Amino acid sequence: MLTVCNFHYIRRDFNKPYPSIFGVTPDEFDYQIKELKKMGRFITIDELTTDIDTVLADKRHHLLVTFDDGLKEQFELALPILEQHRTEALFFINSMNFIDNKVSMVHKIHMVRSEVSPNEILKEINKIPNSQQNELTPAEFSKAVAHYRYDDQSTACLKYLLNFKLPKSSLDIVINALFQRNFEEESVADTLYMSNDQLRYLAERNMLGNHTHSHFALGLLPKPEIEEEILKTKSFIQSFKKNDNLAISYPYGSAEACGWPVPEMAKQTGHKIGFSMERGSNDITADKLLLKRYSSNDLPGGKNYSS
Known part of the structure; x- marks a missing residue:
């Protein structure tokens, strides 16, 4: 069984005039990783991408951390904590932030x-x-x-x-x-998103994943645009290091954002694993191109978790 925990923002504080940007502090993230460790074992990215069927079929509890949006704070604040725990993660990026230097x-x-x-x-x-x-x-x-x-x-x-x-x-x-x-x-683009050196560091460890070019809800786009959105980021990631086991995370992750033909287009463009934001764990019956994920709030240590 595989349980995936997804994060976005990780900051030392979230003080703003209006509530909008939510996430975890480094201390909260560290505590949550410790709590998740009590549930099972964190798998490596190599296990995920090369032996996913064994992971899903195993009765034991396997865990994976993912991050969406390629934010610099994820690299600078979350990655050191993961490395202290000897835990790997997948970081999904949107290539427009780097190719065009634009904010999504x-x-x-x-x-x-x-x-x-x-x-x-x-x-x-x-x-x-x-x-x-x-x-x-x-x-x-x-x-x-x-x-x-x-x-x-x-x-x-x-x-x-x-x-x-x-x-x-x-x-x-x-x-x-x-x-x-x-x-x-x-x-904003320079300070919000990872640098090319940070991307290269993750790519060398096969920890970069495809979050499409522009962070659009793919299911609302025509097929040619879906393909273009996926391929632009795939090509950008491959410019750092060739990866035949690239995973994809669908922006927003709702049923309408990653419904047909989105998973099929992901498969056709060479992706073997895809992540939605449907809540739940994954077993051998799971669609490997529509794996479920929990928000960090839903799992032990999260703000909305109740045992």
């Missing part, structure tokens, strides 16, 4: 929401013509509440609207305008 829209949203009130963001959205089309249907409301289970309903709906519902053209207008008022993109 998902991080622009996080940063804007941390500095700008929800009412001001909604006010900007409502300035867009036909903005009533951006209201959530009852079905979308249910999806929002289920996917963003750690947020209150109004926050969950705003996040769903920004990440899934709002047309890209509208999103670009609203978020880019608010982002540019509060941040300088090139400076």
Whole structure:
């Protein structure tokens, strides 16, 4: 059995005017690794990528840590703790952050929401013509509440609207305008994401994984764009070191973000292992291109864990 624990932000503090960016401190991360060790053993990346069937079939409990988004804080604050525990992890990156030196829209949203009130963001959205089309249907409301289970309903709906519902053209207008008022993109990109030397360090240890080029919800894109998103990052990672066992993590990881034909496209582009954000552990019945993961909050030591 394989249980995967996924992390994003790791910072010494998360003090912002508005709650938006959530994660763990280094001390919390260290404690959580210690607690997870009590559940089973952490597998190596080589075991994962070359012997996944044995891992899934084994009755013993195997554990894996993953990180999404290629953030510098993951390398500088989390990796030293992992190395102290002699534990490996997979770090999934978006190549646009490095090739284009651009900030992903998902991080622009996080940063804007941390500095700008929800009412001001909604006010900007409502300035867009036909903005009533951006209201959530009852079905979308249910999806929002289920996917963003750690947020209150109004926050969950705003996040769903920004990440899934709002047309890209509208999103670009609203978020880019608010982002540019509060941040300088090139400076943010340099400080937020790993350096090439850090990427190379991970690549040499086969600890880099594909999180696509632009961090779009792949399931909402046409097939040619899905393929392009996957291949750009695969090629970028291979520029550091050739890896025939590259794994992929689907941005957002929800059913609509990684539904058909996304896993099939991942397979066609040479990926043998893929990760969603469906909660649960994985056994021999698991789809190896749609492996389940827990948020760090869901497991021992996490904020929402209850034994």
